[in-house]
Amino acid sequence: MKLAIFTLVQHSFKDGRYYGYAPYVNEMNLWGNYVDEVVVVGIQKSTHKVEELDAAYHHTHLKFVPVPNFNLLGILDVFKTLFKVPYVFFKCVQVMRQADHIHLRCPANVSLVACFAQIFFPHKKKSTKYAGNWDPNSDQPWTYRLQQAILRNTFLTRNMQVLVYGEWPNETKNIQPFISATYKKSEKVAFQPKTYTKTLSFVFAGALVVGKRPLLTLQIIESLHQKGFPVILHMYGDGPLMPELQAYVKSNHLESIVFLYGNQDKSVVKAALINAHFNILPSKSEGWPKAVAEGMFFGCIPIATNVSCLNWMLGEGSRGILIAPELEVAVSQIVSALNTADLEAMANAALVWSQRYTFDRLEADIERVLLGTYRY
Numbered sequence: 001m002k003l004a005i006f007t008l009v010q011h012s013f014k015d016g017r018y019y020g021y022a023p024y025v026n027e028m029n030l031w032g033n034y035v036d037e038v039v040v041v042g043i044q045k046s047t048h049k050v051e052e053l054d055a056a057y058h059h060t061h062l063k064f065v066p067v068p069n070f071n072l073l074g075i076l077d078v079f080k081t082l083f084k085v086p087y088v089f090f091k092c093v094q095v096m097r098q099a100d101h102i103h104l105r106c107p108a109n110v111s112l113v114a115c116f117a118q119i120f121f122p123h124k125k126k127s128t129k130y131a132g133n134w135d136p137n138s139d140q141p142w143t144y145r146l147q148q149a150i151l152r153n154t155f156l157t158r159n160m161q162v163l164v165y166g167e168w169p170n171e172t173k174n175i176q177p178f179i180s181a182t183y184k185k186s187e188k189v190a191f192q193p194k195t196y197t198k199t200l201s202f203v204f205a206g207a208l209v210v211g212k213r214p215l216l217t218l219q220i221i222e223s224l225h226q227k228g229f230p231v232i233l234h235m236y237g238d239g240p241l242m243p244e245l246q247a248y249v250k251s252n253h254l255e256s257i258v259f260l261y262g263n264q265d266k267s268v269v270k271a272a273l274i275n276a277h278f279n280i281l282p283s284k285s286e287g288w289p290k291a292v293a294e295g296m297f298f299g300c301i302p303i304a305t306n307v308s309c310l311n312w313m314l315g316e317g318s319r320g321i322l323i324a325p326e327l328e329v330a331v332s333q334i335v336s337a338l339n340t341a342d343l344e345a346m347a348n349a350a351l352v353w354s355q356r357y358t359f360d361r362l363e364a365d366i367e368r369v370l371l372g373t374y375r376y
Helices: 022-032 075-098 109-120 142-152 214-226 242-251 266-275 290-297 327-340 343-354 359-371
Strands: 002-014 017-021 037-044 054-056 062-066 101-106 125-130 160-164 175-177 200-205 231-236 258-262 278-281 301-305 321-323
Touching: 002 022, 002 062, 002 075, 002 109, 017 022, 022 037, 022 054, 022 359, 037 075, 037 109, 075 109, 101 109, 109 142, 125 142, 125 359, 142 160, 200 214, 200 266, 200 290, 214 231, 214 242, 214 258, 214 278, 214 327, 231 266, 242 258, 266 290, 278 290, 290 301, 290 343, 301 343, 321 327
Parallel strands: 002 037, 002 101, 037 062, 101 125, 125 160, 160 175, 200 231, 200 278, 231 258, 278 301, 301 321
Antiparallel strands: 002 017, 017 054
């Protein structure tokens, strides 16, 4: 079987191998385990530099088809796009014609073009992984809405399974929940009750960017501390907001309760989640909130904003604490849970739910998608 992948992930070429953003490449390596050939249509960087968070494709029969990047952010960009899109469309059609299975990674500009190209191949097996927020009520760019509209149309996407994060009501029959995973079945741990009457350990694991709201996380912990709750925060991740967060910790004398570690090995973060009481991530938006699911896997109670599929993941509050993105309201909601909720039951429910979705199950699900037999 020849698998054709259409993605906006930018790729580097070094020492005979193609590299891309590690979470994406690692998953695509799983897809590659079940096919004979892989063709990737995507963006190639102008340099051969491999970033720290990049990984290499493993497939021995992999071909990369570069297409130009484009956007609609300005007048000049729109003008350039008018010349680039026909070429990208031609390349998509050319690759799709030779493929046995067509796989789109949405939402992205390249996959938007591919959404139109795949219409001309109604009899080929196809799948789309929609890695963004599928929530129909969320605020998203019109290009994302257009991709969703095409993917929901069962006439335009014949023979296609559309894999989305979470369960959503009133969807077309081709829309299927599809849950990513980090940990293997062998990494499952039994539920270990924790004491919630002593120092409460919080973990933040994510990029230090505006969208993840790390400053709000700091302020929540600061406010809980001021209210007399014994709290400690361990922050893992790096990004442009690191200097601002460091300055905030210093100027507000939080050095004894807030620790910024930067990027750390997966094993370090895993150990922190196993020992923590809460995993906090007040994001503005998410596709698959990987960090939240990872904490739940070890009975770490998630604290998150109600975006994307998080309400579904947290069982509408039975498996975690849903908070508003405003400081005072968020703190009030957390305090209420600390005072009234059965935290041990909540932690156990989080663990049981997350441990349903192991890496082993993900591999089996991918195989079924390629065979055209996947059902959630």
